[in-house]
Amino acid sequence: MPFKSVAFERLVDVDRAKGRFRINREAYKSQEVFDREKSQIFDKCWLYLGHKSEIVNPGDFVRRTVAGRNLIFTRDRGGEVRALVNACTHRGASICRETKGNARTFTCPYHGWTFDLTGKLVSTFSNEGYRADLNEAGRLNLPVPPKLENYRGFYFVNYNPKAIPLVDFLAGAKDAIDSYCDQAEDGEDGLYVLKGEHAYSINANYKFLVENSYDGYHVIPTHISYLDYLKDRAAGTAQEQVVADVANVFRGKGKLTCLGNGHAVLSSWVPTGRPVAYWIDRWGPEIKRHIDSNRARLIQRYGEERATYLAEMQKNLVIFPNLVFNDNVGLTIRNIEPVGPGRIHVRAWGFAHKGEDPELLKIRLDNFNNFLGPAGFGSADDIEMLELCQTGIEHSPTEWTELSKGMDTTAPDLRLQTGAPDDECQMQAYWTQWDRTMRGLDTFEQE
């Protein structure tokens, strides 16, 4: 019996009549909760592994940690995408030690066992003393995650052999991913991962970063210095007043949409411009030409309404439990790897459109580096907030965190409600799913 046992069924407290939605803070700090999340959530949900553009040629590989397991994401000789567990079946050594590259086979440095790109054991270095049927039924091949599937080029793994298909798990998030892919001239084939990455850590629970990643409520207080920065950059252009008005515009133009299964997207309007198809004065006439032609293409392909949505609105999509798609000025993916109750590792990658004008690409990169990331003008302040939250809840006697802003008390399912961009409906959807999954009410399993 642990010293203080957590009542897992009472961590999320909802009282619709009173408009109350609150989270017991043990959910952010208890080791017991963290251990249970591993088995109930991270061993049952689809988890992001990588994008197809990262492994274009046979033998290309990247090494990734996905919910604590070190995986090799690779493409075999036949062109099929694979995920292999990076630990030798002989005595356990990590086999691959480069973070990326191209390989014919993977050879363990310890006793020289060699595995091909499908994980099959092809050599034991020395055969003497082994029976011929050593690898009977492939028992000494590298293990692979039971499920590996992709949606529009984004690969996910699942550690549960009984898991429902990825598309079913994604539910309404499919459309949100579509809007990410549909911007590029060649759709999903026109997207590629840029060279370089952001890799950093935060001393906070992973759910604090989830909440922050699509929280419209914090934008003005936390990021006032970023808004100042936008204002300074817009000085003397027509954009200046627009930036000054952002506080009013922000709530008016955007929307929170919960997408089922705990996923949700915040679409919002921020006066930064978007290289996909939304021009601002500061970028000048040359860039306007490219953007106008992008805009015309979107209208022609998707009609006026969807084209405007794709062009003008920023989207922050969270896929339960730990993946973020940011479709802001640039396109990024942020994966949140929980390391302990109060510790996460963050990995972020930028995406761009193949064949896009170098000036537009530069705008994407500028935003990725300026706003996002460990040295950005935005994320660095977010990180500070999350660490302040973790520090606060660790010592404070306050038991509950209040998350009731904008709750639709009449929605039949809080996981499908909508709200204003600075409400907390998306988090209510997330936590409702979290609660059900932790309690075993939803397992995301097939019969």
Added chain:
Amino acid sequence: MTSKHELRNDVESFLFDEAELLDNWKLPEWASLFTADGKYEVASMSSDQPLRDDPATSIFIISDDREEITLRTDRLMKKTAHCEYPHSKTRHLVSNVRAREDGGQILAKSNFATYRTKEGRTSLYMGEAHYVLQRAGESFRICQKRCALDLDTLNDQGRLTIIL
């Protein structure tokens, strides 16, 4: 024409002065060391050629043009830059300085170890800094400063909110 030895000495003094400005949080003064088209860059740690990467096509940790350098330093001087409020304590150690003339410019290189302490936590950032400098009277102006960290990730440091 200055001798090789004098040049290294002059550059070294300049880099020591730069480090002192940063440790004293004289950030606007630091920004003014840059030329009108100066650049300040920190390469991605996942890169295998951090000195050759092009910020127009690759992700960087920092890739500031002259305007962004000022915006960065102005921001860091504000109370609303939450990540550096109150300001952390830093110590910029600079060593192994090399410098040579190349055309009208000076190419310099130094090793750095920069410590940052905030809220009881101390982090170390180490690597090499490559400078392109221009003479300006007795002193220099920075055309480009690119830092390559000897790190794989910022997992130990968490973030990079100070200037290297």
